[in-house]
Amino acid sequence: xxRLFDYYLTNMRxxxxxxxxxxxxxxxxxxxxxxxxxxxxxVWTTLxxxxxxxxxxxxxxSIAAYYIVWTLVRNMNLGQSPxxxxxxxxxxxxxxxxxxxxxxxxxxxxxxxxxxMVMILMWLPLAAALVLIFKPTxxxxxxxxxxFAIAIWGAYLIRALSLALLGMISFWTTRVSAIYNLxxxxxxxxxxxxxxxxxMPLWVQKAAYFFPFQSSFYFPINALVGQPTPIxxxxxxxxQLFWIAGGVLLLNVVWHFGIRRFSSVGN
Amino acid sequence: MSAIISVDKLSKHYKVPxxxxxxxxxxxxxxxxxVNIVKAVDEISFSIEPGEVVGFLGPNGAGKTTTLKMLxxxxxxxxGAVSVLDYEPSKRKAVFLQQITLVxxxxxxxxxxxxxxxxxxxxxxxYQIPADQFKKTRDEFIELLELQDKIKKPVRNLSLxxxxxxxxxxxxxxxxxxxxxxxxxxxxDVTMQRRIRFFISEYNHRFGATVLLTSHYMADVExxxxxxxxxxxxxLLFDGQLSALxxxxxxxxxxxxxxxxxASWSQYGQVLDQDAGHVSLRVPREKTAEITSRILNExxxxxxxxxxxxxxxxIDKVFSQKKAEDKAA
Numbered sequence: 181x182x183r184l185f186d187y188y189l190t191n192m193r194x195x196x197x198x199x200x201x202x203x204x205x206x207x208x209x210x211x212x213x214x215x216x217x218x219x220x221x222x223v224w225t226t227l228x229x230x231x232x233x234x235x236x237x238x239x240x241x242s243i244a245a246y247y248i249v250w251t252l253v254r255n256m257n258l259g260q261s262p263x264x265x266x267x268x269x270x271x272x273x274x275x276x277x278x279x280x281x282x283x284x285x286x287x288x289x290x291x292x293x294x295x296x297m298v299m300i301l302m303w304l305p306l307a308a309a310l311v312l313i314f315k316p317t318x319x320x321x322x323x324x325x326x327x328f329a330i331a332i333w334g335a336y337l338i339r340a341l342s343l344a345l346l347g348m349i350s351f352w353t354t355r356v357s358a359i360y361n362l363x364x365x366x367x368x369x370x371x372x373x374x375x376x377x378x379x380m381p382l383w384v385q386k387a388a389y390f391f392p393f394q395s396s397f398y399f400p401i402n403a404l405v406g407q408p409t410p411i412x413x414x415x416x417x418x419x420q421l422f423w424i425a426g427g428v429l430l431l432n433v434v435w436h437f438g439i440r441r442f443s444s445v446g447n
Numbered sequence: 448m449s450a451i452i453s454v455d456k457l458s459k460h461y462k463v464p465x466x467x468x469x470x471x472x473x474x475x476x477x478x479x480x481x482v483n484i485v486k487a488v489d490e491i492s493f494s495i496e497p498g499e500v501v502g503f504l505g506p507n508g509a510g511k512t513t514t515l516k517m518l519x520x521x522x523x524x525x526x527g528a529v530s531v532l533d534y535e536p537s538k539r540k541a542v543f544l545q546q547i548t549l550v551x552x553x554x555x556x557x558x559x560x561x562x563x564x565x566x567x568x569x570x571x572x573x574y575q576i577p578a579d580q581f582k583k584t585r586d587e588f589i590e591l592l593e594l595q596d597k598i599k600k601p602v603r604n605l606s607l608x609x610x611x612x613x614x615x616x617x618x619x620x621x622x623x624x625x626x627x628x629x630x631x632x633x634x635x636d637v638t639m640q641r642r643i644r645f646f647i648s649e650y651n652h653r654f655g656a657t658v659l660l661t662s663h664y665m666a667d668v669e670x671x672x673x674x675x676x677x678x679x680x681x682x683l684l685f686d687g688q689l690s691a692l693x694x695x696x697x698x699x700x701x702x703x704x705x706x707x708x709x710a711s712w713s714q715y716g717q718v719l720d721q722d723a724g725h726v727s728l729r730v731p732r733e734k735t736a737e738i739t740s741r742i743l744n745e746x747x748x749x750x751x752x753x754x755x756x757x758x759x760x761x762i763d764k765v766f767s768q769k770k771a772e773d774k775a776a
Contacts, residue, residue: 183575186575279548442522
């Protein structure tokens with residue numbers, strides 16, 4: 181465990197140094213990423229104002245808070261994309277990583293954890309600008325803040341494991357974009373990324389419980405922005421733990437069979 | 448002494464889909480897929496003792512890299528048994544991976560944007576190298592490869608040769624007991640090749656490491672390997688001393704004579720080259736001693752040397768001979 185901790189810290193440091201080399205590119209990436217929630221924010225704030233100030237239990241101020249926190253959560257749950265996995269398998273980078281006495285997933289998780297440190301630093305002035313423009317309503321309790329701080333890392337682990345599992349499909353087939361797109365479409369609807377889950381029909385909200393998506397989006401955002409009870413907060417964390425454990429288990433099974441198919445031809 | 452690498456009837460077969468060109472064939476393949484079995488490695492057996500430096504030779508596509516990948520645990524064998532350091536490589540146990548390294552001339556494990564020193568630090572964390580051992584080994588290697596002024600530059604700013612040297616430092620920082628080197632000097636100039644060869648040799652002497660090396664540069668093989676294993680079309684052709692390979696596959700030697708006299712040199716053998724005072728003759732290997740003695744007795748010789756043919760020619764002969772045999776079969 182100590183060994184893993186040392187590796188995570190070192191790789192995070194390396195990642196932070198690399199990201200500083202590409203600060204301009206990272207900033208443009210961040211601005212591009214913030215465009216998505218700003219569109220949602222403008223649309224839903226307008227709708228809320230037209231419907232007497234409240235929609236789906238959210239006021240214009242709490243919608244603003246939802247999407248501003250969204251930008252941080254979105255930053256947090258970015259990880260090695262399945263396309264990255266596809267490339268590393270096809271271009272032979274995986275071969276070099278397999279020579280290390282550590283699972284490549286550790287490399288991805290620690291690297292993107294370091295990347296987030298830089299991105300959060302860059303996010304702060306943008307978040308401040310969004311706060312000034314959209315005037316969010318945000319009054320979290322200390323418990324909400326603590327749960328949020330834990331939940332964003334849980335969200336990251338859930339999404340990192342999901343993306344890795346998705347990427348490992350490349351062990352079996354090289355044309356996997358269609359499967360990825362299906363995953364991202366489901367995620368968009370069932371995670372709270374498009375709209376808060378309470379905006380969705382009841383059956384969608386119920387269906388969402390069978391997928392890990394809302395544990396990596398809606399739960400951490402709502403933990404800070406909404407008015408969840410302490411029981412809801414703790415059960416949300418337990419759900420995250422469940423998905424992380426399930427993800428680790430599934431990843432080991434898929435890896436066990438997938439790696440046997442790794443041909444590493446010509447690499 | 449027990450073998451550190453032991454390979455018994457090792458095979459790796461790939462299923463490769465094939466079809467004719469055109470729409471009709473494409474449609475047909477939807478229902479009936481034709482598959483060819485490619486035997487990349489076919490029942491090869493050998494063993495390597497601790498501390499040996501062995502050259503693994505063969506033309507492109509012979510199965511060298513596939514074998515190295517199976518030995519290092521990157522590929523699962525189709526059949527046969529492999530043992531490296533008493534571990535089954537395909538199980539990829541951490542304790543096994545901590546004792547080996549694979550250096551590929553066309554692959555990098557360094558962080559492109561950062562100075563090599565940072566990549567070394569990452570290697571320390573990956574292999575959990577104790578701090579004092581890490582520092583000592585790193586500094587030793589940096590000195591040995593004369594990298595003092597290179598390690599603080601981003602890797603992307605290094606030349607190919609400098610990058611390869613840095614790659615070697617990173618790959619050997621954990622002092623692996625077994626080195627799999629796949630074309631480590633590919634694309635490097637002669638000076639850089641020599642430097643890398645010297646480094647491999649030094650590492651082998653200092654740490655008693657076992658080295659299995661593939662290279663198309665015969666100078667690498669001649670400088671480092673007493674023993675060679677030759678593979679062709681996935682099958683083992685030769686396993687023995689490099690000198691024995693030369694003896695077995697080279698029927699001729701070359702005699703170079705410096706003389707002050709005039710003579711008909713074709714009576715001694717095939718004249719390869721002749722100019723004022725110098726002549727080169729190709730003679731049957733078993734008659735070399737006899738012909739040398741005749742020349743010394745019969746001619747005004749100032750100097751005489753006997754050369755074995757270049758190793759490239761010998762290897763080329765091995766493969767052409769095998770190709771001819773395969774064709775005949």
